[in-house]
Amino acid sequence: MTLNRSRKQLPSTWDKNGLGSDGKRCLEVTGLKIKYVGPGDEDKDAASVRADHPVPFDVSLYYYEVQVVNKGRDGFVGIGFSTQDVSLNRLPGWEPHSYGYHGDDGMAFESCGTGKPYGPIFATGDIVGSLLNRATKTISFTKNGLDLGVAFTNVNEDVLYPSVGLRTPDEEVPWTSVLLCNVVANFGSSSFTGDVSSLEADALQCIQESVQQTQVPFPVQDGDPVGMLLFDYLVHEGLWSTANRVAQDILLGRVQVSEQDRQDVQMQRQVQEHIVAGQIPQAMAVIEQAAPGTLGSHPRIKFQLLCQQFVEMVRVKDDKGAVVFGRSSLSTASNTSADHELLQDALSLIAYDEPQSSPQGYLLGDQHKLDLAATVNAAILQQKGRWPESKLERLLKQLRVVARELCAIGEPSAGLLDLPKVVTEEGLRS
Numbered sequence: 001m002t003l004n005r006s007r008k009q010l011p012s013t014w015d016k017n018g019l020g021s022d023g024k025r026c027l028e029v030t031g032l033k034i035k036y037v038g039p040g041d042e043d044k045d046a047a048s049v050r051a052d053h054p055v056p057f058d059v060s061l062y063y064y065e066v067q068v069v070n071k072g073r074d075g076f077v078g079i080g081f082s083t084q085d086v087s088l089n090r091l092p093g094w095e096p097h098s099y100g101y102h103g104d105d106g107m108a109f110e111s112c113g114t115g116k117p118y119g120p121i122f123a124t125g126d127i128v129g130s131l132l133n134r135a136t137k138t139i140s141f142t143k144n145g146l147d148l149g150v151a152f153t154n155v156n157e158d159v160l161y162p163s164v165g166l167r168t169p170d171e172e173v174p175w176t177s178v179l180l181c182n183v184v185a186n187f188g189s190s191s192f193t194g195d196v197s198s199l200e201a202d203a204l205q206c207i208q209e210s211v212q213q214t215q216v217p218f219p220v221q222d223g224d225p226v227g228m229l230l231f232d233y234l235v236h237e238g239l240w241s242t243a244n245r246v247a248q249d250i251l252l253g254r255v256q257v258s259e260q261d262r263q264d265v266q267m268q269r270q271v272q273e274h275i276v277a278g279q280i281p282q283a284m285a286v287i288e289q290a291a292p293g294t295l296g297s298h299p300r301i302k303f304q305l306l307c308q309q310f311v312e313m314v315r316v317k318d319d320k321g322a323v324v325f326g327r328s329s330l331s332t333a334s335n336t337s338a339d340h341e342l343l344q345d346a347l348s349l350i351a352y353d354e355p356q357s358s359p360q361g362y363l364l365g366d367q368h369k370l371d372l373a374a375t376v377n378a379a380i381l382q383q384k385g386r387w388p389e390s391k392l393e394r395l396l397k398q399l400r401v402v403a404r405e406l407c408a409i410g411e412p413s414a415g416l417l418d419l420p421k422v423v424t425e426e427g428l429r430s
Contacts, residue, residue, distance in 0.1 A: 008059075010053060012052060013032055014052065015051060016029035044089075046166070048165030055081075062131070066127070075123050077103040077165070080093055080164075081160040082095070083157050090165065092165050101151060129145075132160060134155075134412035231247055235390075274286060291381075305376070309329075310326055310329075314350060345363060
């Protein structure tokens with residue numbers, strides 16, 4: 001199971017068509033189930049199978065589980081990951097570019113036949129999970145839901161497949177088949193035994209700690225860069241009292257709220273109040289007073305305001321006035337396909353006795369008018385040569401763009417980060 005979304009095909013079953021020579025001779029693969037049916041006398045009788053798809057490059061964390069239904073005689077079961085070119089005539093971990101945790105001795109094998117002590121042995125009834133963490137380039141395992149910790153570091157292979165290998169004869173063989181070892185996999189189609197949420201939280205915490213420990217040179221003439229971002233945001237939102245406290249307590253009086261800042265925000269509030277109240281002519285007058293030429297520079301916004309004026313006439317049942325206004329002011333002002341669509345929605349309101357309940361009733365709602373006011377105020381600031389958003393909001397937008405681009409090129413840490421959650425919850429608690 002992937003712990004972050006992927007645009008690629010995920011592993012879903014075992015690839016019985018890709019078995020090696022020993023696999024075809026020694027393994028019986030049915031969907032998620034693998035049975036060892038070979039002689040199992042020595043290491044050359046080992047056989048492995050890979051999943052039908054590799055872990056996608058844009059997946060930061062990938063986890064799957066295998067339940068050992070029957071360990072056979074010696075429990076030679078290997079669980080892990082391998083690349084596509086690894087021989088499947090050996091257990092995972094014995095060949096270069098393969099990693100495996102083995103049940104008979106609890107050893108972890110990486111690219112050779114000599115393992116290192118790692119975890120407990122596992123046998124019939126046990127459920128073993130394997131976690132590939134591309135952000136930290138590690139592979140870990142769980143046993144019956146218990147996290148065993150990191151088994152392998154510096155896992156640099158770009159393409160890895162979940163892989164399981166068997167080499168275990170049973171002491172008693174039913175006559176109907178030579179079922180000597182039996183395991184079944186879970187690629188996320190059912191609930192896991194391991195605590196997936198905890199694994200994800202631990203991985204995210206490691207990334208956050210790494211980010212927070214990174215020192216970034218950020219020279220700002222007026223002092224603390226975080227304080228400046230906060231001050232700019234508070235001024236942009238018109239929170240004068242709090243902005244002044246930040247200016248004094250954090251920025252040591254180096255900055256202050258200007259009279260122009262106060263006037264700009266007060267003007268924006270007037271525009272919003274007029275639009276929400278349905279007073280469109282008054283709103284347009286304030287707009288021209290605040291930033292002359294705004295409506296002329298933004299014909300789309302001007303058309304939206306004119307449509308809203310028409311809608312307000314419909315609200316108060318002035319259908320005759322609405323028709324006259326529509327013919328004189330709207331019919332010739334519609335220039336784009338978006339304008340035409342908005343105009344059709346507005347005109348259709350006249351056909352309803354209760355326009356608020358119509359499919360186009362959203363035009364009468366407060367949220368639509370608040371959105372329109374935000375668009376208008378952004379245009380006012382742009383007309384005055386100012387940013388329509390605070391520096392903090394622009395920074396967060398840039399962070400989202402960078403994270404999206406990093407995900408597109410397969411950067412593991414970016415795929416795991418949930419920026420809104422990190423910034424608003426985890427980041428603020430740190």
